[in-house]
Amino acid sequence: MLEAGKTKFQIDLRRYLREDGVDHKLIHLICEIAEASKYIVNSIRTGDLGVAGTSNLYGEEQLALDVLSDRIMRKRLAKSGVVSNVASEETRDIIAVSPHCAGNYSVAFDPLDGSSLVDVNLAVGTIVSIxxxxxxxxxxxxxVAALYILYGPRTTLVYTTGNGVHEFGMNQLMEYTLLRRNIRLAPKAAIYSPGGLRNRYSPGVENFVSYLEENGAKLRYSGGLVPDVNQVLMKGNGMFFYPHLQGAPxxxxxxxxxxxxxxxxxEQxxxxxxxxxxxxLELQPQAIDDCQPFFCGCCEDVAKAEELIANLG
Structure with a gap:
């Protein structure tokens, strides 16, 4: 295996997954998602930035890119031969593909998270849970696996199968090759990305922001979940949070x-x-549209957020 950190060796995604001991069906599934991302990249570069005239499960107006990205992902997953069910952020129900096939996987995904940022040329991404x-x-x-694909100045894929977190970059041939393996976070954050309106923060969350700033953490926020979490991971010392709010607990x-x-x-x-x-990761979903407050990043700072919220709300 390669040493931790950056590498100059051109190891492609499929080979790396094999060497990591990943099940062959799961390798096929992850590689199919990687293939789908190539078509999504092209859609972002050349596609329609207007509205689709429809709304998703949450009543949000769908953009044409949302609908197209969802269609690309669902078609690729359905044809993979290893998927039982899929759930997309853009659809209202879990969609059965081959629910009775033993040894298959089920996939939940957001095909184009942050799509409203495309028209101002900010980074967006695809998020996948398996x-x-x-x-x-x-x-x-x-x-058994989770990954995101970031469509920014570079297109990168970051995944885990429970054996660390690894980053791959799309090269000129539109192939994913290894950039970094075993990415690790420091215990404390030097940057933070806060979502939601600050005047609607609870006292506990407001005190948490003050705690981060007093300890030297700098505000770095793009407004997109994928690029902001990617920043936390790649910098190795950050916090992202979208908390409970007044009127949105x-x-x-x-x-x-x-x-x-x-x-x-x-966590990986x-x-x-x-x-x-x-x-x-201990929460039991009650419905496919369940929402939760979210605090993620350096472990000492997540623990501090929990302490302040427990004491102040």
């Missing part, structure tokens, strides 16, 4: 499509993820 079998309504600690981020996969990745990098009171 479970063995046909049941998607499980605590996140039962995930569960925040706005979705447990199934966003929080579970990101929490799995952060030595960090932590919480809703302010409980570990994210």
């Amino acid at each position: 479970y063995a079998g046909s049941d998607l309504m499980q605590p996140g600690q039962r995930q 569960k925040g706005k981020l979705r447990l199934l499509y966003e929080l579970n996969p990101m929490a799995f990745l952060l 990098a030595g960090g932590a993820a919480s809703n302010g009171r409980q570990r994210i």
Whole structure:
């Protein structure tokens, strides 16, 4: 195996997954998602930035890119031959593919998180959560893999199968090759990315922001979940949070499509993820549209957030 950190060796994604001992069906699934991302990249570069004239499960107006990215992902997953069920942030129900096939996987995904940022040329991403079998309504600690793909100045894929967090970059041939392996987080944050309106923060969250600033953490926030969590991971010393708010006690981020996969990745990098009171990966989803507050990043700072929220709300 390669040494931790950056590498100049051109090891492609499929080979790395094989050498990491990943099940062959799961390798096929992850590589199919990587293939789908190539078409999404092209859609972002050349596609329609207007509205689709429809709304998703949450009443949000869908952009044409949302609909197209969702279609690309679903078609690729359905044709993979290893998927039982899929759930997309853009659809209202879990979609059965091959629910009775033993040894298959189920996938929850946000096909283009932050799509409203495309028209101002900011980074966006695809987020994916994978479970063995046909049941998607499980605590996140039962995930067998999680990944995101960041469409920024470079296109990168960051994944875990429970054996560390690894980053791959798309090269000129549109192939993913290894950039960094075994990415790790420091115990304390030097940057932070806060979502939500600050004048709606609870006293505990407001005190947490003050604590971060007093300890020298600098504000770094793009408004996109994928680029902001990626910044936390790649810098190795950050916090991202979208807290409970006055009038929105569960925040706005979705447990199934966003929080579970990101929490799995952060924990595998030595960090932590919480809703302010409980570990994210222990939460049992009640519905596919469940939302939870989210605090993730350096473990000492996540613990401090929980302490302040327990004491102050």
